[in-house]
Amino acid sequence: MSLFWRIFGLNALVLITATALLLGPITVSTPVLVTEAAVLTAGLAAMLIANAALLRVGLAPLQRLTRAMTTTDLLRPTARLTPGGHGEIAELITTFNTMLDRLEAERATSAARALSAQEAERRRIAQELHDEIGQTLTAVLLELKRVADHAPPPVGEEIRQVQETTRASLEEIRRIARRLRPGVLEELGLTSSLKALAGEFSTPGLTVRAHIDAHLPPLDHNTELVLYRVAQESLTNTARHAGATRVDLDLHRTSAGVRLRVRDDGHGTGGAAEGAGIRGMRERALLIGADLTLAPGPDGGTEVRLTIPTHSGRP
Structure with missing residues (x-):
């Protein structure tokens, strides 16, 4: 009826x-x-x-x-x-x-294509930065050194200052290239890449401590890439906006898979709307069937937690 x-x-x-x-x-x-x-x-x-x-x-x-x-939010699937x-x-x-x-x-399919294209574009830009601009600046450094060795003392000192500025620019370009294309992830694996990422974000005002489980289950390349990108985006947000002095990056095995946790002691999100970076993390999490939560930490600050189920995640 x-x-x-x-x-x-x-x-x-x-x-x-x-x-x-x-x-x-x-x-x-x-x-x-x-x-x-x-x-x-x-x-x-x-x-x-x-x-x-x-x-x-x-x-x-x-x-x-x-x-x-x-x-309903497609980035936060719920029970039907x-x-x-x-x-x-x-x-x-x-x-x-x-x-x-x-x-x-459909969103998962389109997001997978977009993120795949994004990673390919990052690799291309990183390669060009390394091969083109990096080599050009290296040649400039060598030429400046040659000129400084033959220049009068006052001029030589100024040229050496230009050398240091150029060298700093070269290091910055290499750092950007490493962030765009995590070569250490492909060459040394997830554990080494996360430890290197923690070291890269550690500064005199911000201490990043990485705690990686030594017995993680086997993970495919896409899962490792999502873990790395979520950790990278979380640390970037902390360094830029949180005003934190300490960050703990934990990756450990669970009964169902693996869990990544990035916790800081900053001032939290303050109820601000989620930006493109966080929504990008949610899209990456959906690609591998993971669950991403963003909540206040137990002692203040912000805690990002990525839980990834795996078939081999037995204790």
Whole structure:
């Protein structure tokens, strides 16, 4: 039975019952007596209450569906609604669940393509920085050294200052290239790359400590890359915005897989909206079926936690 006919039938049942009562034990005099007016008023109130209760019960699944529609976020998959009600309502909820499945699958596919293209572009830019600009600056350093060796002392000192500036620029370019393309991840593995990342972000004002489990389960290349990028983005956000003095980077084995945790002692997010960096981490997590949470740390600051299920994650 359609929603229209169900609502119509409920209203008709209430009205037919009221009419039967008026034609049976309840009658109305002319003029209307006070007791009869009271009975009619009570009957009308009972009909309205019964109608409202029946409609609320019948339309409750639609209210649940409305709440789900307003709170659904494709970057935070949740359990699907259980089809409730009858007829069109149950069919509508089932269709909504199917639509969510399709949207999440399509988003995952498009995100995978976009992130794959992004990684390829990062590798290309890093290679050009290393091969083109890096080699050019190296040649400039050698030429400056040759000129400084033959220049008068005052001019030679100025040239050496230019040398130091050029050398600092070359180191910065190499640092950017390493961030764009984590060659250490491909050459030395995940553990060494995360320790190198912690050392790179450690400064006199910020201490980054890495604690890596020595017995991690086997992880494929995409999973290792997601772990590295999430750790890198978390440390970047901490260094830029958190005002922290200490960061703990932990990667350990769990009963179901592995878990990455980056915790700082900064001032937290302050309820600010998530930026592109955090949404990018969520998209990467979805690609490998991982769960990413961002919450205040137990002692203040912010804690980023990435939980990755693996088939080999047995203790």
